[in-house]
Amino acid sequence: MTDRSAAGGGRPRVEVRGLEKAYGTFKALDDIHLDVGEGEFVVLLGPSGCGKTTLLRCVAGLETPGRGEIRLGGETVFSSTDGTYRPPERRNLSMVFQSYALWPHMTVAGNVAYPLENRGVARPEIARRVTDVLRMVGLDHRGDAYPGQLSGGQQQRVSLARAIVTDAGLVLFDEPLSNLDAKVRENLRGELLALQRQIGFAAVYVTHDQTEAMALADRVVVMERGRIAQIGTPRAIYDRPATRYVAGFVGSQNEIEGRVVEARGDALVVETAAGPVLAAANPDGARPGDAVHLLFRPEHAAFAEAGAANVFPVRLERTQFLGTHVEHTVRLGPVPVTVRGPADVDPTGPLHLRVPPERAFVFAREGA
Ligand SMILES: Nc1ncnc2c1ncn2[C@@H]1O[C@H](COP(=O)(O)OP(=O)(O)OP(=O)(O)O)[C@@H](O)[C@H]1O
Ligand SMILES: [Mg+2]
Incomplete structure (x- = not known):
């Protein structure tokens, strides 16, 4: 995989400082x-x-910030220290909004041509580029249609074409993609990424959807x-969340309150209402005596044989079939815990759950 991060060499496309x-x-x-590197996709x-x-x-x-600096392609476009402010049309960027923002009285081709006309590009060149990008977004046959005659997904393809044409x-x-239904959203997401890789523009993409x-x-x-x-990379954010907030926002988490009673090598023993739990990930540098939250993901806990390390007796409360997987709710001592796992759990037998120490995180508990 190529390194598209800002550290990958060359000047970043976007530099934001102290904003x-x-x-x-x-x-x-x-x-x-x-920093956003050339060709990098930052969300x-x-x-x-x-x-x-x-x-x-x-x-x-x-928007005019109160303080800080913004450089695009190495050029300062905003600086609170020397009063630099460059207007949007002179920042060499384009935007795609949730609300398509197309001109309803203009055809699809007209909408896509608009930013080129604004820049005084010659007519034959405009025609050529509009045809090109409409083909890229799969709308080459709809150039004469009006936005109102298109579906939401198609309209968003038009705004995408308009954004890349310049x-x-x-x-x-x-x-x-938030105005579109799930299936269209997923398709368009894949197409957008393919286009970005092909053309190589840098992208800053806002969403509150973690899967996206x-x-x-x-x-x-x-x-x-x-x-x-x-x-961080999606994997780093998921595997090594820096704070409890990040751990909880990306993916789901089980959470147990406890107190660190012992440091054992790099790992900590946390005394909880369910007994002592060993946890190896300690980004806050918690120490014996500290009140902490112990976190682990439903997909990392697993049913196991009794007797092994970090294995606890649990009581099965509920099993939910969710199509791609099955989710069990169990009681670990007094604490409800979610486990993703196999469907064939015997609800009558004794059940034990393993919390893998290397997947268990400890974060400091504030005010405790
Ligand atoms: N013009 C404004 N006047 C006053 N407060 C504002 C203004 N614009 C934004 N805010 C506030 O700034 C904060 C950040 O707003 P922003 O729109 O950036 O949030 P967001 O992360 O994009 O949220 P969402 O996911 O709902 O779009 C919010 O609390 C909002 O109420
Ligand atoms: Mg917003």
Whole structure:
């Protein structure tokens, strides 16, 4: 796999430094630092209100930050220190929004041609490029249609075509697929990624859908209340979440409260209501005596034989068939725990659950 991260060499396409945006006393963005490499696909992920759109709009020039710097392709487009501000149309980027934002009175071809006409590109060249990109998004036969005559998925393909027709090195996406139904969304997601790889533009893509983020991103930026909680590859974010917030936001987690009673090599023994549990992942550097949350994922816990290390007796409460997998709810002592696993669990027999220490995370418990 090629390294598309900003560290992969050359000047990043996007450099954000110390960015801050406040509305009154409320900080929508607080000290944001972010690089996006040429051709890299970066996804901003986080819950509603965490500042994703605000950050995207600052990069686009639609929002003026209170502090910080933004460079695009090495050129400063915003700086609070010397007052630089370059308007959106001079930032060499394009945007795709959730609400397609097409001109209803213009044909599909007219909509796609619009940004080229604006730039004074010659007519034959416009015709050629519009035909090219409409073919790329699978709409070469619909150039004469009006947006109102197209499905939602097709309309979003038109906005995508309009975004790539100018050959900008950077495309910003704000939840472009959230208005579409699940199947269309999944198809379009695959097509979008293929196009991005083929053309090689850098992408900053906003979503609150973690599956979408994992599927698209070279790197995911997890945001939390105006700040960046973690930046990393989808795998790093999933395997090595830096905070409890990230661990809980990406994928699902079982959570047990406890107290560290012993350090055993790199691992910790955590005393919980279900007994002592060994956990090896300790990003906060918790120590004996510390109150902690112990986290592990439903897909990492497994039924096992009694007697082995980190194996606990559990009581089966509920089994849910979910198509691709089966989810069991068990009681580990007093704590309800979710386990993804095989369907053939004997509900009458004694059951034991293994919590793999290397997959168990310990995070400091605040105020405890
Ligand atoms: N023009 C504004 N005036 C005041 N507050 C604003 C304004 N724009 C955004 N905010 C606030 O800034 C915060 C971040 O908003 P933003 O739109 O960036 O969130 P988001 O992460 O994109 O959320 P969503 O997933 O709901 O789109 C929110 O609390 C929002 O209420
Ligand atoms: Mg938003």
